[in-house]
Amino acid sequence: MLSLVGGIEGDLIAGPAATLLPVQWHTVLGTACVGMILVTVAVWVATHASVRHPGSMQVIWEGTLSAVDRSVDRTPGWIRDRIATLALTLFWFIVAANWLHLIPGTGLRAPTADLNLTLALALIVIAAVHLTAVQVRGIRGYLSHYLRPWWLSPVKVIEELLKPVTLGLRLFGMAFASTLMVLLIGELLPPHFAVLPHAMWTLFDLFIGLIQAYVFALLTVLYFDAALPAEVNQTRIRPAHLRGGEAPQ
Amino acid sequence: MITDTTLTTPDATLLVELAAFLIVLMIMAKFVLPRLRTTVERRQRSISDSLAAADEAERRCAAAEAEARRVLAAARRQARCVTNSARATKDELITEGRREGLAEYRWRAGQFVRERQRDEELMRRRLAIESTQALVNAIREVSENDSQRARITALVAKAMMSAGGAHQDAWLTSQRPLSRQPVPRHEESAIGAASPPFDDRSVE
Numbered sequence: 001m002l003s004l005v006g007g008i009e010g011d012l013i014a015g016p017a018a019t020l021l022p023v024q025w026h027t028v029l030g031t032a033c034v035g036m037i038l039v040t041v042a043v044w045v046a047t048h049a050s051v052r053h054p055g056s057m058q059v060i061w062e063g064t065l066s067a068v069d070r071s072v073d074r075t076p077g078w079i080r081d082r083i084a085t086l087a088l089t090l091f092w093f094i095v096a097a098n099w100l101h102l103i104p105g106t107g108l109r110a111p112t113a114d115l116n117l118t119l120a121l122a123l124i125v126i127a128a129v130h131l132t133a134v135q136v137r138g139i140r141g142y143l144s145h146y147l148r149p150w151w152l153s154p155v156k157v158i159e160e161l162l163k164p165v166t167l168g169l170r171l172f173g174m175a176f177a178s179t180l181m182v183l184l185i186g187e188l189l190p191p192h193f194a195v196l197p198h199a200m201w202t203l204f205d206l207f208i209g210l211i212q213a214y215v216f217a218l219l220t221v222l223y224f225d226a227a228l229p230a231e232v233n234q235t236r237i238r239p240a241h242l243r244g245g246e247a248p249q
Numbered sequence: 250m251i252t253d254t255t256l257t258t259p260d261a262t263l264l265v266e267l268a269a270f271l272i273v274l275m276i277m278a279k280f281v282l283p284r285l286r287t288t289v290e291r292r293q294r295s296i297s298d299s300l301a302a303a304d305e306a307e308r309r310c311a312a313a314e315a316e317a318r319r320v321l322a323a324a325r326r327q328a329r330c331v332t333n334s335a336r337a338t339k340d341e342l343i344t345e346g347r348r349e350g351l352a353e354y355r356w357r358a359g360q361f362v363r364e365r366q367r368d369e370e371l372m373r374r375r376l377a378i379e380s381t382q383a384l385v386n387a388i389r390e391v392s393e394n395d396s397q398r399a400r401i402t403a404l405v406a407k408a409m410m411s412a413g414g415a416h417q418d419a420w421l422t423s424q425r426p427l428s429r430q431p432v433p434r435h436e437e438s439a440i441g442a443a444s445p446p447f448d449d450r451s452v453e
Contacts, residue, residue: 024262031266035273042277046284051291062289065282089277093270116262121270123263 030111034096042092064088071221075228079132083224086128090121091217098175098209101182102202112175112212115168122167125220126160133227141229167219174212178205381405 045061054062068084068091075083094112101110111117134142146156182205185198385405389398 022260022262023265024260027262028265028269031269035269038273039276039281042281046281049284049288051288051295054288054292058285058288061285065285066289069286085278085282086274088282089270089274093273111266114262116259117266117270119259120263120266124267124270124274 024114024116026109027111027114027116030097030100030108031117033108034093034100034111037100038092038096061092064091068217068221072224079136079224079228082128082132083221086125087217087220090125090220091213094121094171094213094216095210098178098212099206101179102205110175110179110209112171113179115172118170118172118175119164119168121171121216122164125167125223126164129220129223129227130160132224136228163223167216171212171216174208178208181205 041057042061045055045057048055049058065084065088068087069080072080072083072087097112097117098110100108101113130142133145137145146153146160181201182198185194185201189197385401388401392398392401
């Protein structure tokens with residue numbers, strides 16, 4: 001078992017170990033593939049968008065866009081556009097990244113199984129949230145937001161510091177577990193007996209990948225919601241008892 | 250190996266991933282989402298326009314139906330007026346025709362009565378003339394000579410003259426063979442004038 005785990009680790013963690021700036025080239029390659037696939041599909045959908053006769057891909061993209069727009073439709077225009085663009089891009093990017101390893105014959109791994117990608121996405125989200133909060137509230141308002149009440153300031157700061165970590169680790173844990181399960185199924189079961197469990201896990205993985213992408217996008221919107229003043233941000237997904245009050249903890 | 254580069258230790262890949270996602274985000278924000286938003290907005294506008302057009306068409310349809318009902322009601326009113334007018338005209342024509350027919354009937358009946366009275370008068374006169382002629386002939390046969398016959402003829406003529414010129418003419422005419430001859434105008438007018446006025450009540 002130890003040797004098996006070691007083999008999996010060796011496969012997953014392959015890369016230059018002792019360079020000055022170590023880079024996980026598998027992850028970079030996977031991310032590049034995800035980016036190219038996403039951009040290609042998105043540009044194709046955008047250029048072939050039809051008002052009267054939308055295709056299935058266009059319907060799916062417009063559906064997600066409308067869903068995101070509806071969740072932030074009470075915020076001012078530029079904030080809404082920023083949130084919706086970021087949330088929608090994150091959703092499709094994470095979906096593509098989670099599903100990348102399911103493409104047969106490529107040998108690509110899901111780039112979300114590397115903390116570098118998930119943490120990068122979480123940092124981008126948190127940076128965008130705080131940048132938008134500063135733009136809306138101003139520096140003084142932004143800082144004073146953490147001082148009300150003053151005795152909760154350390155908790156708020158810790159919470160803000162932990163947000164990208166939890167956000168990144170949640171997605172990374174799911175994707176890593178999924179990849180690990182695929183490897184375990186392939187290693188532990190004989191090839192003929194592994195087909196059915198592998199197919200079932202693949203279906204489950206598709207579902208889990210979609211759910212995790214949705215959760216990531218949803219948390220993005222909620223973080224924006226919590227960071228913006230109540231009179232500016234009245235998103236629909238925020239619980240009614242929290243609208244106009246404190247941010248969700 | 251797991252202690253060298255653990256899965257939970259970020260490295261320089263983080264920067265590459267940051268750059269990669271930002272590039273994707275920029276492309277999406279710049280080229281994809283605006284187009285999709287435009288398409289969605291155009292479709293929503295198209296749907297709104299279609300709904301507005303449908304509402305407008307429905308409104309116009311309702312107006313057209315109301316106009317049709319109004320025109321139909323007006324046509325029915327007009328038809329009723331025309332029917333009533335035709336019915337009144339019919340009643341008026343019937344009344345007029347009945348009145349004219351009655352007048353015609355009365356005139357014809359009076360004419361008939363007058364003609365019958367004239368024929369009766371003529372027949373009476375002819376009968377009288379024939380009787381007189383028979384009497385004269387009989388007297389002539391029983392008379393002995395021509396002077397008596399001439400005297401009888403003169404007396405008869407004198408009697409005729411005393412009875413009236415018409416009788417004399419009739420008698421003189423009767424000297425010709427008896428046949429149906431047109432009644433002279435003055436004689437007809439005399440008979441008509443002598444006939445009693447026609448009584449309408451007897452007709453009705």
